[in-house]
Amino acid sequence: MxxxxxxxxLDAYLDGDLASAEARDxxxxxxGCAICAADALDRLxxxxxVAVAGKRYEPSAQFRAKVMKQVAAKPRRxxxxxxxxxxxxxxxxxxxxxxxxxxVQRDSARRQRVYSELADLHVAALxxxxxxxxxxxxxxxxxPWFQGRIPFSFNLPELQGTEFTLLGGRVxxxxxxxxxxxxxxxxxxxxxxxxxxxxGPETAASSGPMHAVSFNVQxxxxxxxxxxxxxDVSANDIEALSKLLRDAG
Amino acid sequence: xxxxxxxxxTFEDLAIPLFDQLYNFARWLTQDTAEAEDLVQETYAKALRxxxxxQAGTNFRAWIxxxxxxxxxxxxxxxxxxxxxxxEDHESAPSSDSPTPESLLISQATRETVQxxxxxxxxxxxxxxxLCEVEEMSYQEIAETLxxxxxxxxxxxxxxxxxxxxxxxxxxGGGQHGV
Numbered sequence: 001m002x003x004x005x006x007x008x009x010l011d012a013y014l015d016g017d018l019a020s021a022e023a024r025d026x027x028x029x030x031x032g033c034a035i036c037a038a039d040a041l042d043r044l045x046x047x048x049x050v051a052v053a054g055k056r057y058e059p060s061a062q063f064r065a066k067v068m069k070q071v072a073a074k075p076r077r078x079x080x081x082x083x084x085x086x087x088x089x090x091x092x093x094x095x096x097x098x099x100x101x102x103x104v105q106r107d108s109a110r111r112q113r114v115y116s117e118l119a120d121l122h123v124a125a126l127x128x129x130x131x132x133x134x135x136x137x138x139x140x141x142x143x144p145w146f147q148g149r150i151p152f153s154f155n156l157p158e159l160q161g162t163e164f165t166l167l168g169g170r171v172x173x174x175x176x177x178x179x180x181x182x183x184x185x186x187x188x189x190x191x192x193x194x195x196x197x198x199x200g201p202e203t204a205a206s207s208g209p210m211h212a213v214s215f216n217v218q219x220x221x222x223x224x225x226x227x228x229x230x231x232d233v234s235a236n237d238i239e240a241l242s243k244l245l246r247d248a249g
Numbered sequence: 250x251x252x253x254x255x256x257x258x259t260f261e262d263l264a265i266p267l268f269d270q271l272y273n274f275a276r277w278l279t280q281d282t283a284e285a286e287d288l289v290q291e292t293y294a295k296a297l298r299x300x301x302x303x304q305a306g307t308n309f310r311a312w313i314x315x316x317x318x319x320x321x322x323x324x325x326x327x328x329x330x331x332x333x334x335x336x337e338d339h340e341s342a343p344s345s346d347s348p349t350p351e352s353l354l355i356s357q358a359t360r361e362t363v364q365x366x367x368x369x370x371x372x373x374x375x376x377x378x379x380l381c382e383v384e385e386m387s388y389q390e391i392a393e394t395l396x397x398x399x400x401x402x403x404x405x406x407x408x409x410x411x412x413x414x415x416x417x418x419x420x421x422g423g424g425q426h427g428v
Binding site (some may be wrong): 002011012014015016018043046049050051052053054055056057058063064066067068069072235 | 263264265268269272273276285286289293294297298356358360361363367377378379381382383384387388398403406407410413414
């Protein structure tokens with residue numbers, strides 16, 4: 001092959017874009033041809049000069065920070081539901097494992113587990129980036145939001161004249177049963193109100209106040225629904241909110 | 250059949266490591282700091298919005314460079330400076346380009362001289378040289394980025410190098426730079 005033909009392949013050879021067999025042929029030729037070797041060296045030096053000269057500009061720290069912030073503030077896919085991808089399977093595993101262990105344990109242990117589970121749901125909700133899915137202080141907004149999301153309806157109390165504020169609600173699960181979780185605020189404390197369909201022993205927990213895992217809990221059954229009120233406020237405050245709910249229900 | 254693939258990389262995983270390079274490329278294209286910043290920012294915003302359309306497993310680098318370049322082409326500066334040499338691109342590259350004694354001197358040119366010559370190159374030559382030499386993209390990646398056939402990549406690269414060589418020879422012949 002004439003040197004001209006070899007030179008036609010030199011760029012692709014030096015750019016690393018020749019197939020390995022072809023590259024081997026060029027390499028063999030270059031070892032035996034001083035003119036082509038000098039040509040290749042010249043092209044290689046040009047490549048290197050451009051590579052060095054081309055790395056010229058660096059972004060300012062200020063601009064870098066601006067773009068990083070822009071990237072970090074990106075909207076999450078499926079806004080408002082993203083947390084479920086992580087939280088729901090984790091809670092489901094927890095609930096299933098709790099349900100299995102409940103089955104073989106005594107009722108007293110079972111009650112304790114239900115409370116622990118509710119305490120976990122309460123903490124998990126508050127720790128979530130989106131503690132509530134319907135954000136509203138208006139019970140007339142929150143209550144209809146649950147329609148079609150849970151298989152029952154409930155009434156919420158009027159809070160005017162009380163210290164309690166409704167923050168919003170979300171759908172939750174206890175022992176694979178969907179229910180409503182409402183979050184109320186009292187001073188700086190959040191209180192969860194869980195409402196499930198009463199399924200007899202399955203959601204059993206003897207009615208009445210109880211202290212569980214650093215939280216005060218109140219629960220009762222009313223009109224076929226099981227209510228749990230969980231929070232780190234005093235038993236009296238829990239009872240005050242419970243009374244409002246009972247009166248409304 | 251369960252999906253055995255690794256979890257898909259996030260936008261940040263793929264885009265943040267390219268930030269410095271994209272800025273460098275944008276700055277070369279626009280020849281202006283403020284415009285380069287606007288261009289990079291626009292690129293990230295567009296890429297972020299369109300990330301759901303990016304197909305995992307395909308070339309993210311070529312994808313985001315293409316967004317940057319298309320944004321540049323539609324910018325005021327891009328519209329003003331871009332000259333498309335489609336006809337020239339379709340010509341095949343000569344089979345040889347023997348080095349002349351001058352070209353051997355070019356290899357001695359200073360970094361500043363090469364930078365000046367790159368600045369003077371038409372944008373479509375400048376960008377393909379940068380993608381090849383600085384970004385070290387394969388012909389296939391360049392083809393994807395510029396949305397042109399691989400054959401055109403080769404012929405345009407050839408012309409870009411030849412034009413750069415000519416510019417450097419002029420500069421060195423002028424005796425301002427080089428050895």
